[in-house]
C-alpha cells in the first residue's frame with residue numbers, strides 16, 4: 458500500500474450497529490489511593506471512533522473525551538481535567554492510538570486537530586500536553602479563539618462543517634452552560650457530542666435564555682439527521698431515578714450509562730417551554746436542570 462493506504466469511505470453506511478449498551482466505564486473506587494483502573498479508559502466504538510474516560514481517582518470530574526479519525530486528520534474533542542502528563546497521560550494515549558491507527562491505515566502527513574466542547578477547566582486542562590506535538594493544530598477553547606475558528610463570531614446560528622478528510626463534522630454554537638459551548642455532530646457514528654450542555658447529570662445553566670435557545674436549535678437540528686447517541690462529557694446520575702452522586706464523589710458504582718437520546722432533548726425543551734423565563738430547578742430521572750446562579 459506504500460505511504461498512502463486506501464481512502465476510507467465515511468459517506469458509506471454508518472456502522473451504528475454496535476451501540477454502547479453493555480459498555481462498562483471505569484467509575485472510581487472506594488479508595489482513590491488504591492484505585493487499580495487505568496488513568497484513561499479507551500473504548501473503541503468502531504475502527505475510527507474512540508471514546509476516552511478519565512479516571513475518577515485522578516480527578517473527580519472524570520470527563521469523557523472523543524477521538525475521531527478521518528482520512529487526513531483526527532480530531533480530539535476536549536483534553537480532560539488534569540494538566541500533568543504523569544498523572545493523566547493523555548498525549549501518550551492519543552499518540553499511541555494514532556500510531557496504531559496509522560499502522561492499519563497508512564498515510565503520510567496525518568494531522569491532529571484539538572477542539573473543545575467549552576472552556577471550563579475540566580475540558581481544557583490537558584491542552585499543554587499537545588503544545589509541541591508535530592502536525593497538530595490546537596484551537597483554544599475561549600470564546601474569542603474558538604468562535605473565530607468556527608466562524609460563530611460572524612454568524613452564531615451557522616452550522617459549520619469541519620472536514621477530517623471525508624468525515625465531515627457539523628458544529629453548532631450552543632451557549633447556555635458556557636458562553637463558548639459547541640455541539641458536534643458526526644454523521645459517521647451518529648454521535649451528537651453535547652459537552653456539558655446535555656449529559657446524565659446536573660445541567661448547570663449559566664444563561665437560561667441562551668440555553669433554552671440552544672436546546673431548541675439542537676432538537677430542530679436532529680430532526681433531519683440520524684443520531685445514534687447523544688453523548689455529553691460526564692455521568693453524575695445514579696441508577697435511582699433523579700438521584701445524583703454528590704459533587705466531588707469519587708466512587709459511582711451505580712452510575713447510569715453515558716448515552717442519551719434525541720427524545721431526552723425534546724423532554725428538556727418541553728420542560729423549558731413550561732418553566733418559561735424564570736430559571737428553576739427541575740429533576741428528571743436522568744438529568745437535573747440546575748440554574749447556575
Ligand SMILES: [Zn+2]
Nearest residue numbers: 577579653690
Ligand atoms: Zn465539565
